[in-house]
Amino acid sequence: MSTSPSEPLTVAALYFDGHSARAWPATLSLDGDALLLAAEGLSRRAPLANLRLSEPMGAAPRLITFEDGAHAEVRDHAALARLLGATGQRDRLTVRSAFDLRMVAGALALLVVVLWGAARYGLQWAAEIAAPRVPEAVVAGLSRQTLELIDEHMLTPSRLSEDEQSRLRGVLADRTTLPHALVFRHGGEVGANAFALPDGTLVVTDELVALAGDDERVMAVLMHELGHVELRHGMRMLLQGSAVALFMTWYAGDVSSVIAMAPTALIQSGYSRDMEREADDYAAAALRAQGRSPALLADMLQRLSESAGRGRKNGAGWLDSHPDSAQRIERLRGRA
Incomplete structure (x- = not known):
């Protein structure tokens, strides 16, 4: 993928047509609000709004799924993020939060408070209700x-x-x-x-x-x-x-x-x-x-x-x- 500002952003991917196990090396690029996929002997163009992007799962590839079931696998998460960022699109807040140490720390702190509250007050309330029964x-x-x-x-x-x-x-x-x-x-x-x-x-x-x-x-x-x-x-x-x-x-x-x-x-x-x-x-x-x-x-x-x-x-x-x-x-x- 080129990083020159004079060249369009492209991302390497593997394309699967949904009908066979064959993987086509492909590149992804943008055309306005659409995604262009180019591979040997084929190309696809689809509006970004019609595509489904999987959430990041460690080093596993992210999947971009087309409406007909075909999909592209992208292993370069950072390059894909830059490509989508050029359109103004961002992952959902829940996805971004999972990779934000401050959000993770805050969620853990909230979990501790909730568990403490449940143990301190929830169990007491439940026991008070259950004991006479x-x-x-x-x-x-x-x-x-x-x-x-x-x-x-x-x-x-x-x-x-x-x-x-x-x-x-x-x-x-x-x-x-x-x-x-x-x-x-x-x-x-x-x-x-x-x-x-x-x-x-x-x-x-x-x-x-x-x-x-x-x-x-x-x-x-x-x-x-x-x-x-x-x-x-x-x-x-x-x-x-x-x-x-x-x-x-x-x-x-x-x-x-x-x-x-x-x-x-x-x-x-x-x-x-x-x-x-x-x-x-x-x-x-x-x-x-x-x-x-x-x-x-x-x-x-x-x-x-x-x-x-x-x-x-x-x-x-x-x-x-x-x-x-x-x-x-x-x-x-x-x-x-």
């Missing part, structure tokens, strides 16, 4: 498996007397109409702890009862845990955390692996700050409705915080899965 049989089975796992690996039978356990169950039954089951375990290295399973099972360690010192503080903690149950926080947390795994196992057709890992996920995952605030608000409203102060929960949080500060060795106490205790204490005292 999980069948009760699934919730009960998941909670049962979780409690079995806890009993096998974390906790031991309670050392509280049957009378004390029965008394605390009776106090809680008088304070709430929500379906629940209150069970006690000895925490050992877990220490002072209380947590709710999705079906309403409330697990309280002997150490938390001892740290509370009276029934009112124990009940304040249980009101908070009932808030997690009523607001479906356990299922929401599980659905959010397992979204990718759920999708992959659905795609692979093996849902059993997600069901098997769900109890462990429930134990190991902590509640989000928003969920903690929601459960605190639920507990504060419940305590006020009972004629009691939300400061009871703040007092218990303070005791748990001080206990943790005294150096529980391998503890995984209530504050480990219920973070931001200082802010929560201040907030609850402000609502007392």
Whole structure:
């Protein structure tokens, strides 16, 4: 191809007539708003508007297709761009953007923002919608498996007397109409702890009862845990955390692996700050409705915080899965 400004722009190509596999060496040039193709023994002229130009794909030749199916292959992308540029034509914006580093970087940045937004807000919204729709049989089975796992690996039978356990169950039954089951375990290295399973099972360690010192503080903690149950926080947390795994196992057709890992996920995952605030608000409203102060929960949080500060060795106490205790204490005292 000549680059002299006094000569017309030409581009080397291979021409295929669409009827045979033969390739004719050819040259392309412009004639006003038409493309001229010249090869040994043949020539073609076609308006540029009637031709279809393929998008660039690395080093692969670009195809210029005529209306009857014949096409020309051009390997010199730069020469073709200069030829078309002489007519004022340009590739579509999407094509140009793919070769513009700034556009590529911008697209990648936008993708990261979209993925972050989907993970931060989309999953949360989807889990909030889906959690109340999980069948009760699934919730009960998941909670049962979780409690079995806890009993096998974390906790031991309670050392509280049957009378004390029965008394605390009776106090809680008088304070709430929500379906629940209150069970006690000895925490050992877990220490002072209380947590709710999705079906309403409330697990309280002997150490938390001892740290509370009276029934009112124990009940304040249980009101908070009932808030997690009523607001479906356990299922929401599980659905959010397992979204990718759920999708992959659905795609692979093996849902059993997600069901098997769900109890462990429930134990190991902590509640989000928003969920903690929601459960605190639920507990504060419940305590006020009972004629009691939300400061009871703040007092218990303070005791748990001080206990943790005294150096529980391998503890995984209530504050480990219920973070931001200082802010929560201040907030609850402000609502007392």
